[in-house]
Amino acid sequence: MRAQRLAxxxxxxxxxxxxxxxxxxxxxxxxxxxxxARALVQHWQQADxxxxxxxxxxxxxxxxxxVWRQPTLSDADxxxxxxxxxxxxALEEIKATFGVSKNLIYSLVGSSERRRPAQxxxxxxxRALAPLExxxxxxxxxxxxxxxxxxSPDHPAxxxxxxxxxxxxxxxxxxxxARSLADKIGCxxxxxxxxxGRHGHRPLPPSLTPxxxx
Numbered sequence: 001m002r003a004q005r006l007a008x009x010x011x012x013x014x015x016x017x018x019x020x021x022x023x024x025x026x027x028x029x030x031x032x033x034x035x036x037a038r039a040l041v042q043h044w045q046q047a048d049x050x051x052x053x054x055x056x057x058x059x060x061x062x063x064x065x066x067v068w069r070q071p072t073l074s075d076a077d078x079x080x081x082x083x084x085x086x087x088x089x090a091l092e093e094i095k096a097t098f099g100v101s102k103n104l105i106y107s108l109v110g111s112s113e114r115r116r117p118a119q120x121x122x123x124x125x126x127r128a129l130a131p132l133e134x135x136x137x138x139x140x141x142x143x144x145x146x147x148x149x150x151x152s153p154d155h156p157a158x159x160x161x162x163x164x165x166x167x168x169x170x171x172x173x174x175x176x177x178a179r180s181l182a183d184k185i186g187c188x189x190x191x192x193x194x195x196x197g198r199h200g201h202r203p204l205p206p207s208l209t210p211x212x213x214x
Contacts, residue, residue, distance in 0.1 A: 001041050011038045033071045035099035071099045082108045126175035134184060140164035141185050144195060165199040168192060172201075 004014050011034035018025075018032040025032055073081070077098060084094050086109070091102055129137075143160035151157060171181060178196075182189040196202045 001037055005041055011035070029072050031071075033099040035071070035097055039097070073098070073100070078108050081105060085109050123175075123177055123180070125180055129171075129184060137164070137167060137181075137185050140167065141187055141191070145191075161195065162199055165195045165201055168196055169201040172196075 001014055001018075004017070005011075009017075015032040015034045015037045018037065023032070025036065029036070081094055081098055081100065085091075085105060091105060094100070094105055095102065140160050140163055143157055144164040146157040147155075147161045168178075168181060172178065178189045178192040182192050185192075193202070
């Protein structure tokens, strides 16, 4: 196995060659897996380094499209996989060591102990909005919503939209975020971004850029 590895064979090729020659596994399992072959070779390398190995083994077998099989795990292996995951070991490392799938790891761990992606903490607001200030923002938000593409330039809603954008821009300069303001006003963040971009306070995102009429 070590000579095959030095000759450029992959771990799946080594394991499949052992299976084809019906070589018994070290732990009595039904089949050799890439992970077991790798673990044994690494163990032997540490035990007796410097042993001369044959250099000409020929080309590795053409296995075609690899067929992956779920290995048979003992109760001790299952407990070890579960503990490694809980301790923070990377999924790819566990998969490579034991030759198991991500779904099997999740089934051994259970939904209550699965790691969830880290969420970025919300940026704190620089201050609390006064009731009158928040009320004005909500009023202007409702009035600005009346602006449409065909709304005339001298329509009062245009002025309300401009005032709404200026208030938003001033608050963002203080340290508020678009998400925070949207939550307080009771609208979407896209509406905040659109109001700011419409009046030149920040570039409009591509998804909010008005489409030109053909």
